[in-house]
Amino acid sequence: MNQVAPRKTSANRAKVEAKILRAAEKVFAQKGFSGSSMDAVADQAGLSKQLLIYYFPSKEFLYHSVLRNMIDIWIEKMTFVDDPNASPAEIIEAYIRQKIELSRDYPNGSKVFAHEIINGAPVLKDYLLDHLKPQFEKDIQLINKWIENGQIRPIDPEHLFFTIWASTQTYADFSTQIQLLLGKPKLDQKDFDRASDFLCHFVLNALGAQK
Amino acid sequence: MNQVAPRKTSANRAKVEAKILRAAEKVFAQKGFSGSSMDAVADQAGLSKQLLIYYFPSKEFLYHSVLRNMIDIWIEKMTFVDDPNASPAEIIEAYIRQKIELSRDYPNGSKVFAHEIINGAPVLKDYLLDHLKPQFEKDIQLINKWIENGQIRPIDPEHLFFTIWASTQTYADFSTQIQLLLGKPKLDQKDFDRASDFLCHFVLNALGAQK
DNA sequence: CACGTCTTTTACCAAATGGTAAAGTGTTTT
DNA sequence: AAAACACTTTACCATTTGGTAAAAGACGTG
DSSP: OOOSSOTHHHHHHHHHHHHHHHHHHHHHHHHHHHHOOHHHHHHHHTSOHHHHHHHSSSHHHHHHHHHHHHHHHHHHHTSOOOOTTSOHHHHHHHHHHHHHHHHHHOHHHHHHHHHHHHTTOTTTHHHIIIIIHHHHHHHHHHHHHHHHTTSSOOOOHHHHHHHHHHHHHHHHHTHHHHHHHHTOSSOOHHHHHHHHHHHHHHHHHHHTOOO | OOOTTTTHHHHHHHHHHHHHHHHHHHHHHHHHHHHOOHHHHHHHHTSOHHHHHHHSSSHHHHHHHHHHHHHHHHHHHTSOOOOTTSOHHHHHHHHHHHHHHHHHHOHHHHHHHHHHHHTTOTTTHHHIIIIIHHHHHHHHHHHHHHHHTTSSOOOOHHHHHHHHHHHHHHHHHTHHHHHHHHTOSSOOHHHHHHHHHHHHHHHHHHHTOOO
16 A cells, blocks of 8 residues: 655655756757657756656656646736735736746746747647636736726736736746847846846836836 | 740749748747758648758758848847937837837747747847847947936836837737737737837836827 | 566667659750 | 750658667565
8 A cells, every 4th residue: 555654766756757847848948849859858857768758658748747837836927916905016016026036937937838829829728718817807907997096097908918928028038139138148136136126117107106 | 935034933933932931931930940840841831842942952041041031120120210300209109119010010030039039049149249239239328318318217228128129029929828818819900009009108108208 | 585666778660850862844045 | 956954753861759668677565
């Protein structure tokens, strides 16, 4: 039957699986699903292709696992925190900062999603419809309420989200371009802070939202 | 029986090449370079793989041709029009609108670039350094002058560009997601107009730029 | 130590991939 | 009409791809 102690082998397996998922995330981030090979993932993870296949029996399963590993935290950060006591400015500022943190902390995850969406979201489409869209519509309503109450300027709430998503995720997805133009080999904490500060001021000014 | 002037064969070749480039753009847009096969491009163009290879002797050459085909118009639209008589608001509004038009008119080109940049810009890096960066730095200076003159609020000019680029290109690159959330099978002219209007108002308000 | 279970390696394989070679067809030029 | 050129098809090929099968090793438990 089942062991009481967390069976040494299982513990090991979890570690190997985590290592593989990190490696796969990196490879898929660069080349997308079709452009990535199991061999490349195995190399990146430091094991043989056959062993990789032992842990993840197919490329599709591996890809789905990578997505599943990120999707919940991802969608959570794409929706507002529901705090009825906070002001619009506070909610939006917290929102922007957490999105930038996501780009900083999970650049590969962000790129995997970017590939998936550019590709037409063949895998994530249903999930986005079921989980992101309802949240999105709720958040739209909240923004419309703010507009009705005169708390922010009247703007197109849908496009506000598209703009915030795009301009926060660009620090992950297009980091190469940004590094190139800033003349930096890599974006550091200061760059992300500047990005957050810029975007918060920018968006709050655009909305005419007082802190 | 046949035209003498612009050598019938050459004229035909130009047409076939154009057809192939359109097809390749579409395929590369979906899967990126490594994810695309010559077979897929040939299929999309409606000819045999061998014939495709006759016109474009290698996949790399085809990819480079696709990029070369877009890059100049692309970089041109990423830089300000130098009109010393126009106000900041006018320049920026024109800039945003032309970027949105680019997303509307060349969604596949935009996605090919997106793949290329996400991938680390292996092909375009040098070109961006040589052509985009100098223009970028010139435009930064112009914005700093506006700030000094009190024509717009003081903001981080670099990040202003990153935000405008991201939020205009998202209507091409992430159109799947936007369609999904707007509940539309395709973005139409009205959607692009709304996006332009939103972004112009949004950015000009954020900058405190009077029209 | 012998047993079953989990892990790793070795050996293979059919399909897809980018590409070559050359034969055949059509068209233009001399 | 013949030579020269441009286009298209057919045949082929080495490598890479995702994946299977099974043997060999590692290891804790009875």
